[in-house]
Amino acid sequence: MNADLETLQKSNKTELERRGSIFNIGAPATEAVTIRDQIAVGFGDGTVRFFQSGSDPKTVKAHKGVVLSMTNYEDHVLTGGEDGRFLKISSDGNIDEIFNFGSKWVDCVASHKDTKVCSSGKTVYIWTKNKDKPQTLEHQSTVAGLAFDNKGKRLAVSRYGGVTVWKLNNNKWTASNFTWKGSHGTVTFSPDTKYIVTAMQENQIHGWRINDKADLAMRGYPSKIKSFTWVGDTPYLVTSGSSDAVCWPFDGKEGPMGRKPIVVANGGKELATFVKALNGEKAVFTGFTDGSVLLAEIDESKKPIIIRSSTGAEVSTIAISSDNSQILIGDMKGSILLSSLWADN
């Protein structure tokens, strides 16, 4: 396969870069989430900045040290920090401290409707509406990933040795364990909630079919998988960690079992570090170690489009506004590109 990036990068700035705005924050962009027409980004200097087309970003000094985790919650964002604080932040800069864990980091956060969740060490803390005191769920090792299913009835917690899936019944959480040797990080439910998948500390992802706990080992990556995203109606689980965006099909009874993934958006010598679905399309944005970003359809016969040319800093986050009009790309050097996705915007 041609290295899509090498041929494409002979051109200079992309159209998207020309019409967009660049902000140099000076600290790595760690997380980005969309809240209506704004995109909130967490940084390594502890700030959360709200970006919106046509205006300067609003800066909220949220944490002392790195913003480790972030998710959206109603009109707010929830953040977890290196300073041990779990915060609820509004775009006008109001900070509500939900809890302070002291010198223990708040590694992961999650939310569903009015439920706020975070993890610190081996414990998951759950705040439900109108309750000041959190429910706690204990695990045998440090929690490295949290994800709700789409109904908010199940919470997947990844850790060393597998995933604990907690089910909510009559206000009580009961655990079911999915075991696979090794250390499991970021976790996700498939959109139909039939599968859970984790990115491991080794160069592989691991999945389970929930109803029978059948294992799916997805290997062959040259580096760790730091990012994955569900794309299209099939759906595909698209992952970083390779020189291409690797797309595993999760349709049919068996999902990706015994099937080969589709590979799109070839980065040549560069490795994919971040992937993000284009909502409503069978297409994915793929960011690479050199800062470039490609948009590719999940179709090996189609050529990808170069969205952003090489900058020299690894892409660490990509977010798309909820109306699909704006894209935000952040990197490890703290450069943010905010641009409209379509020429007539």
Next chain:
Amino acid sequence: MENTSQVPVTVLTGFLGAGKTTLLNRILTEQHGRKYAVIVNEFGEQGIDNDLVVDADEEVFEMNNGCICCTVRGDLIRILSGLMKRADKLDAIIVETTGLADPAPVAQTFFVDQDVADRTKLDAIVTVADAVHLSSQLVDHHEAEEQIAFADVILLNKVELVGDNDIVKVNDRIRKINPFAKIIKTTRCDAPLDEIVGLNAFSLDRVLDIEPDFLESEHDHEHDDDVTSLSFVSDTPLDMDKFQDWFGNLLRTKGQDILRSKGILNFKGEDERYVFQGVHMLMDASPMGPWPKGKDRSSRVVFIGRDLDNMNLKEGFENCKSA
């Protein structure tokens, strides 16, 4: 990956009460003009309160291939990757381990995890030893032996509480286990910080610092499970293929008992010196420039470990000599 922006990491070991906290407090409070983050363990003594202190839970993980050399500190992978996202660059990171911890998984993390290896580098393993209690701790706890064996630097602390004769004795006992560590005698860990942090002790060219004095191949035998060291010197050039076969097989089959290995090698037909340094089954090796003019081209290797007598090391090394 060679990378000048890698942050050096010092691993601090030593039994409870030896003086690790005293040293950490010095690192955090002294006006040294540098930014050090300190990763402490959950069983650490109280009294350290600082923005640059991170609580860790010392989770030792096996990577899923089940190989002993791939036992790593999972929490360290997570914390180091978090620290690398800080806006302000750290000059160094210090990892404290619990008194009873085996230093191997910490050291192995820097060999096994690619993200950690790309952004940080193991600078040195520093062990704080209690001059009063070390001798008895060595008898009672194999962890104490391992901490001495793994060390690049040993702070022999509380020397003010021990008579001169006893200092010589404990010094000799340390030397028997570990002939290449630098021993610094201290009171309240009062060694200059630049002799503890930022040493580059794990850098391969430091292997060249092995002092020839320690390389007399003799040792007193005590118990079979004692940690001891063995070293060999050869003025005859070695055969590269033979050495690689022997050494590779040795680490694969006996690496569990070989805690540390280091060496400088003179291969027949090669102008450059080869150096290596290993932790259990994991090893780094590379050519390290030409031999200095006018100096002997002798190969030197050191092993620190258990049961070394049953590995036929001497015979194996001798067989590597070129015909």
